[in-house]
Amino acid sequence: MGEATRRRRVTPTLLLALVLLAVTVPAGFCAINAQDASALNALKSQWTNAPSSWSSSSDPCDGGWDGVMCNNGRVNSLRLSSVNIQGTLSDSIGQLTQLVYLDVSFNLGLSGPMPATIGNLAQLTTLILAGCSFTGSIPQELGNLQQLTFLALNSNKFTGTIPPQLGLLSNLFWLDLADNQLTGSIPVSTATTPGLDQLIHTKHFHFNKNQLSGTLAGLFNSKMSLIHVLFDSNQLAGPIPAELGGVSTLQVLRLDRNSLRGAIPPNISNLVNLNELNLASNQLTGSLPDLSSMTQLHVVSISSGQLSGVVPKGLFRLPQLQQVILSNNAFNGTLEITGNISNQLQTINLMNNGIFAANVTPSYKKTLVLVGNPGCQDPDLKSFCSLKQESMIAYNTSLSKCSSTDSCSSDQSLNPANCGCAYPYAGKMVFRAPFFTDLTNSTTFQQLETSLTTQLSLRDGSVFLSDIHFNSDNYLQIQVALFPSTGVSFSVPDLIRIGFDLSNQTYKPPPNFGPYYFIANTYALLAGASSSGSKKSQISTGAIAGIAVAGGLLVIALIGMVLFALRQKRRVKEVTGRTDPFVPWGVSQKDSGGAPQLKGARLFSLNELKNCTNNFSDTHEIGSGGYGKVYKGTLVDGTWVAVKRAERGSMQGVVEFKNEIELLSRVHHRNLNEEGYSKAEFGYESDTEMAHGYNAPQKNGGGSTTSSASGSKVDAEKLYLEEQNCARQAVEYPRESKLVDFEHPCSGKKLDLNTHNVDDTDRAYRHFDLNGFSWS
Template sequence: MDQRTPVFLLLTFVPFLVLANNQTSVEDVTGLRSLKDQWTNTPPSWGSTPDPCEDGWDGIGCTNARVITLTLPSMNLTGTLSGDIQQLSELQKLDLSYNKGLTGPLPQEIGSLKNLSQLILMGCKFSGPIPPTIGSLQELVVLSLNSNRFSGTIPSSIGKISKLYLLDLAENKLEGPIPVSGGGEPGLDMLSQCKHFHLGMNKLSGPIPSKLFSSNMSLIHVVFESNNLNGSIPSSLGVVQSLEVVRFDNNMLSGHVPVNLNNLTSVSQLFLSNNKLSGPAPNLTGMNFLHYVDLSNNSFDVSDVPPWFSTLESLTTLMMENTQLRGEIPSALFSLPNLQTVVLRNNKLNGTLDIGTGDTSQLDLIDLEQNLISAYDGRYNGTLLLMKNPICNKSGASRIYCKISKSSDVIPSYNTTSNNCVPSPCTSNQVSSPNCKCAYPYEGTLIFTAPSFSDLKNSTRYKELEKNLTDFFLSKQLADSVSLSNLTKDSLSYLRLSLEIFPHGQDRFTRKEVSSIASQLGTHIYQPPEYFEPFYFMGGYYQHFADVPLESKKSSNVGIIVGAAAGGSVLVLIFLLIKVYAIRQKRRAKGAADQNNPFVKWDVDKGSGSIPQLKGVISFSFKELLKYSNNFSEGNDVGSGGYGKVYRGTLPTGQLVAIKRAHKESIQGRHQFKTEIELLSRVHHKNLVSLVGFCFDRGEEMLVYEYVANGTLKDSLSGQSGIRLDWKRRLKIALGAARGLAYLHELCDPPIIHRDIKSTNILLDNRLTAKVSDFGLSKSMDDNGRDHLSTQVKGTMGYLDPEYYMTQRLTEKSDVYAFGVVMLELLTARRPIEQGKYIVRGVRMAMDKTKDLYNLQQLLDPAIGLGMAVRGLERFVDLAMMCVEEEVANRPTMSEMVKEIETIMHLAGLNPNVESASSSASYEMSSSKDPYTNDAFDYSGVFPASKIDSQ
């Protein structure tokens, strides 16, 4: 008999043993094993024992030997969901949320799960169309597919799911019309039991069908913001009197607002801003539960202040910027008992501003900038903005309200404090909980999509939310305490809070506990205080599971058979172990030799030059980096570019690193690999990204950098990172980057020219310290006595020095030019070349030094703020324009730049030698998609020299 026979028999007969003992059905076992083969990072219990139900595979729930629940949220699963899911024919709940490594389409076979009541796939990366077969899930109550990459149209077949309670398709790439019934086809209007239509942040187009709404519907949330919807708001909306939240903002809606809108007397949040609505301003009289109203930036008819301004007792926030309002503001408005924010800027309001004599202590902001107000009674102590009103044009007008201008909302910092105890000094990645116990918390973000308040400084609300969360999880014995931090508010008025949940009675969670917490938050079993509604939760990956030892529950006869089979395999295993040991010893000896000489396989004939010459960096093996990056999983993928992909990794010391893995056989990659390890191994400065090590093993070329948490400067300027950069932070970032370049140009021996300075190559750490990165195109000035290098033109369009481009003469001043473009980005938050317009030329043409802010108000990023907080801005503009002078001789050196930026910081009231405060104190961060890759291009012979001038 072949020696492999016992092992073969064991593997062959296990499914039959399971069947013989009346345990999990073969169909379910086969389906789960198929899923396991398609996924990585499944729980250790999967496959370690033969029976999912009897042996308790993590995430599997069973009834009568059939799998009815599959819940694996936040497990870092990677792979696809195949049609084999149909084999779990009794499945009632499928929850794979917050696994960003799950990609590909949702299979058509999902429609075969006739008993499915909850399909929860939020926060993954599924793509492609939503299959029409989903309409076959007649038992479905919860359908949460939000925050994926689904495309195509919304299947009309969803209208057949009559029991549906929650429909959440937000934050995808869905397009086309909203489907309604007709011509024999179903539509969303048939979902009479549904409470939630969450379809925001997609690409939906066309009009909102009148048929979509009817009086027999139970909707409480209609959330359609940030789509491409056009046409008018249908009057049928006014008959859905159960509605509580209505969001149609950031679309292209036009026409009159329905006159019956005020029939919606239960609505507390109404967002219609940033559309093209016309006709009279809507009449909201009688909407007495209304908390938050935003009608800004529409084309309403010029009209007097509506009477409902003074009657809505619940109102906390009134925003009607740029809506053609005129006349005097009634003083009774400011006496509303709950009012916190009034924004009526850019209208035609006139007369005397009378705040009244009532209690305005809760009123935090009155923004009436750019109106026609001529007088003010001066009785308000909060923030009042009256810039660009006649009252500020009078001689002697020196009040503070005429000097400051509204920038983005100032977000206060908020962090949970300890519960009357001393925080414990924790080791490794543990965190001290509010109860001062060291543990590994489960982390995520709470997103409140329509909070009913706007005063973010009131910490009482967040303390109430903390207590509410803590009491909820304690009641279920899931958590010891919770911590909230990183309060932010984005352009859609979404309020975000980072959430840490600490385990109850131990220092880490089990997989079952994490699944339960994610489910409670993801399916809205947990209910926050009412003024935080609606909300959703985005969980993170939890990597500190407490794995519970598996207890075998198999019957004795199975144990005997398995034991016999295993005994028959002992001799085979001994033989195999001896052979494996010999092979490993041989490989170890070879690996040691290769480790001592990592470039033993460097091929000088591949056009990459001689073997790299290094100073003091670590050589990692491929096996080590495979382990540190979790097998280069998609969950650890933080970006990609022409060079290859970048993965987040964790060294045994706990240090986070970024592993830049080149495409195999990439000649350009080999050049960059050699250049970067040689240069970065000999430069060390806090404003340059540090090289930790490299890998040249098994045909792989990888660079290992320090991990820079907050991504690229471009991400922050564009709003992708969630960081709001005020003027002072922009100055500190500019100074840091300038210091890094000055070090390269003047303190390195020989000097180094970066050659690809741009906003995507300036990274921001957790204190928003700027770090220059990507040295793949850099050049050393290693020829003594020369003031330039003659070389092929390389770099990125929009940042290229025109003189270098035309003459191929590279100097340090080429970096100065590119840095000047970055400075203009800091000022405008615009790309260097945008819609065919070159930022340098645009600023140069618009500048008028005889006017306030050099007449650049239309180009400047509003997030900077344009009042007293931007002292030194004109001088900063002057400096940037000196950097982008056509003639090299007229540009300053980087050391001169450092001194000048330091002077500007002094003017702004900053100490240039004090580090920025931690960004995590007041802002939520999201890692950049691509902070380490280099997408620069070799432009030699590609574009004519006139291309630069024409921009």
């Protein structure tokens, strides 16, 4: 078998085997980077309640691991919000060096320290650990994350100081360290250390509800682009820095519930984009600056301080103002609420001050509280000097279209969209600086419902709001329940998606609700999973091993079946080839020009030709030519034959072999056909061609052909060779010369092809068909 043939037979087998492997082996098999795979498995080993999908697939990058997304085999996103993970975050997280998003928010059971190896994640842009139970200090290695834009570590149990290295995060947009147990001062840069004052591109400073101390000196500058500054509920001291008035982009400023002293800097009135100013519960002194230029103000709250003097009358004319709370100070003089009072103004609270008189325009019909002021001695002010118990009921999503008898199990709730029982995704949404105080306005909260439905891709009417109130921190707190659009529960991918949209601030509430954060409850269907998490993990590991072994055996079995089928197919072709030798002609003989067109030729096997020529013995050789040697042979029935055998290095090849047997199958000579010679016969096997000439029966046919075993045999053999040579020249001559009239090479006479006839001559051909021409 030739080398080319071997290659042709092997290649399809290998290709089919590869295709079979591609089909039977799961997509993404071995696609994940080995380091990333190791890191994810290490993370999983530290969790007693990893997502169940993490045990159902061997490759995290094939789309089977909830929360894992990959790019070119590298994990670039790990989003596991709200899936009830319990355990710790392994140091191996630092091996996911192509990670861009890391969100494990709202997993209350995720605790322990935050690994410093997160600082290795140089590609990280989003880091969200909100609503978990992390402890320990915030690692200074976070300063290595130069691509970071969103950092949310709020609502954990972090302790220690704020690392000054956070000041190196020059691309940071969102910085939320609120609701922890952080201590120490706010880091400000020096000649040798970085500080938060360098974060000139950051929009959000959320440091509220910690135990931070020290002053705010040096923290603010006019290069900053801050919009939300929240330092409420800390232990900050010292004055409000005048530099704060240079941050003209500010929209919300909350410095309440600290120990700030001194006067309010007059240039605070430069904050013309400010919506809320809350400086309450400090030890501020002096007078209240003129705020009349701050036309975007909705809320002014500077209660529980030591402010004095007269309340600026222009304050109440601000067009967007809804609430003014100046209670528990030392304001005095006459209160002027006159002129063009804002029709948005709902509440003015000046309780417990030194005001002894008030001029109130009759058009103002909303709430004014002057309890505890000397002016309450004036009968005209009596209506403002008593606390009224208002029985206003806060908004609650209506279930009026549901039957009063509808009820659900303790872990389910009524879906307001269809009144059916379902498992909602629930939690508290906390708005840190809303621009309103009226909790009865249905329009306001229905806008919130609509925005949640639309932006979170939920079914209309599938949002339920309840327990709306202002908490002790003066935050607007709302219990939110989101229901699945179909079925009775959310899938894990849906929980992850919604959780990320809320933790990453992708969801935007109506503008008047201000900045918010969300803390999810543990999803009911996942709440009990942690108790059996370890057992599930063990079963899943065994299942994965079994599946892997079974899958491997299946692949091997299928490959074996394909190879067996290919081998059987090859055997069929070989059998067919022995019956019809030209089945493989076009494949194995590229230069042959196609299979020969024969007229009744007889086929011999190579073994038959070997037997009749005594294995091509030299004693049987009767001549040779450009194609090879010619042998005389005797068939088993006594028939004489002449056999030509191709030789390696022959000047003639496949094309000549094909022409030879085509010619011999068509030509008829009177000394051959009429005197005993019958059809052309041949043998063909692989790359060895055998051309078998005319056979001659053992009988006396006259002429030069004889049946004797003497020299007449040689005459017959020579006659065959001569006639065959003449026939070949007759074929080749007109084709090569392309003449209409040419001289027959053996007769010496001209043949007129236009007449399609020639005269009969000695040793001329009779009934010889040459592309439609004949001689008679």
